[in-house]
Amino acid sequence: GAVVSQHPSRVICKSGTSVKIECRSLDFQATTMFWYRQFPKQSLMLMATSNEGSKATYEQGVEKDKFLINHASLTLSTLTVTSAHPEDSSFYICSARDLWRDYEQYFGPGTRLTVT
Amino acid sequence: AQSVAQPEDQVNVAEGNPLTVKCTYSVSGNPYLFWYVQYPNRGLQFLLKYITGDNLVKGSYGFEAEFNKSQTSFHLKKPSALVSDSALYFCAVRDQGDDMRFGAGTRLTVKP
Numbered sequence: 001g002a003v004v005s006q007h008p009s010r011v012i013c014k015s016g017t018s019v020k021i022e023c024r025s026l027d028f029q030a031t032t033m034f035w036y037r038q039f040p041k042q043s044l045m046l047m048a049t050s051n052e053g054s055k056a057t058y059e060q061g062v063e064k065d066k067f068l069i070n071h072a073s074l075t076l077s078t079l080t081v082t083s084a085h086p087e088d089s090s091f092y093i094c095s096a097r098d099l100w101r102d103y104e105q106y107f108g109p110g111t112r113l114t115v116t
Numbered sequence: 117a118q119s120v121a122q123p124e125d126q127v128n129v130a131e132g133n134p135l136t137v138k139c140t141y142s143v144s145g146n147p148y149l150f151w152y153v154q155y156p157n158r159g160l161q162f163l164l165k166y167i168t169g170d171n172l173v174k175g176s177y178g179f180e181a182e183f184n185k186s187q188t189s190f191h192l193k194k195p196s197a198l199v200s201d202s203a204l205y206f207c208a209v210r211d212q213g214d215d216m217r218f219g220a221g222t223r224l225t226v227k228p
Contacts, residue, residue, distance in 0.1 A: 006159075034215070043206065043220045044160075093159050095216075105216055107152070109159040 002028045004096050006108035013084055014116055020080045021111045023094030030096035033077040034105075035069060038091040050077055074099065084115040118143040120209040122219035129197045130227055137192040137222045139181075139207030148210040149190040151181055153203045154221075160206065166190060177201070197226045 003026040013019045023033060032051050036044040048064075050056040050071035058064045066088075068080040077096075081088055092111045098104040120141045129135045141147055148167055152160040164175025171183045181192045190207060207219040 004159075041221075041223075044218045046215055046217070049215060091157070105150075105210075106162070107160040110157070112157065 002026075002096075002098060002104065002106045004094065004106045004108040006092075006094055006111050008111060009109060010112045010114075012114045012116060015085055016083055018080055018082045019084060019113060020078055021092055021094075021113075023077045023079070023096070023108055025075045025096040025106070028096075028106075029074040029099040030077075031074070031099045032097040033071055034095040034097075035067070035077075035079050036093045036095065038093060038110075040091075044093060047079075081113065084113075086115045089113055089115045118147070118209045118211040118214060118217050120207050120217055120219040122205075122207055122222045124222050125220070126223045126225070128225045128227065131199050132196050135194050135197040135201070135224065135226070137205050137207075137224060139190045139192065139219060140188050141190060141207075141209040142188065143209055143211045145211050149181075149183060150208040150210070150216070151175065151179070151190075151192050152206045152208065154206065155203050163192070163205075197224075199226050199228055202226045 005024045007022045035047045037047050038044050047062045048056045048058045048069050050069050052071050052074050056069035071077040094108045150165045151163040154160050163179050164173050166173045166183045174180045179194050202225050205222050208216050210216040
């Protein structure tokens with residue numbers, strides 16, 4: 001079956017530093033990848049949508065200079081949280097849409113970011 | 117734009133009893149509808165989807181859902197709940213060509 005991996009699964013960083021989260025589709029090609037953010041006991045909030053080779057489309061209220069998204073290939077997207085602050089602490093989940101089965105969308109296991 | 121509502125924050129059932137987790141949606145076109153389950157500190161696991169065809173969709177772990185166009189609903193059901201079904205359940209909707217949007221989630225607790 002289709003698998004999406006995320007790395008790291010858990011990261012702790014200090015305020016002011018940057019952290020990169022990788023999202024990979026392991027056995028399929030993803031035309032589109034999505035980044036979600038989830039606060040405790042809340043739903044997933046879409047942050048941005050990225051298409052391979054194009055600039056990401058950010059949802060309203062999401063700072064594109066703070067959350068840098070790169071989708072360099074059909075199997076890899078990265079989210080870089082720049083100049084992290086404690087309020088950026090959250091659970092980040094990526095998702096990928098299958099190139100050949102557009103209605104299928106697969107989710108990674110998530111990355112727990114803690115900014116101290 | 118599409119949206120989805122899960123009217124219940126919490127659903128409690130006894131083990132062995134049937135369970136229902138409610139979901140209603142709003143889209144401008146024909147919807148793609150999904151149910152996912154999330155365990156603590158984990159990503160989403162796919163349960164089932166409705167794209168087209170038979171209104172009754174069967175999915176993983178004995179779950180099923182019925183697409184009701186007139187009521188714009190897609191309730192998740194299981195005939196006999198297990199304690200291990202206790203988790204957070206998300207309904208999601210996608211208008212064709214659009215992004216997936218999630219409901220607020222429903223926490224299901226199955227008591228022994």
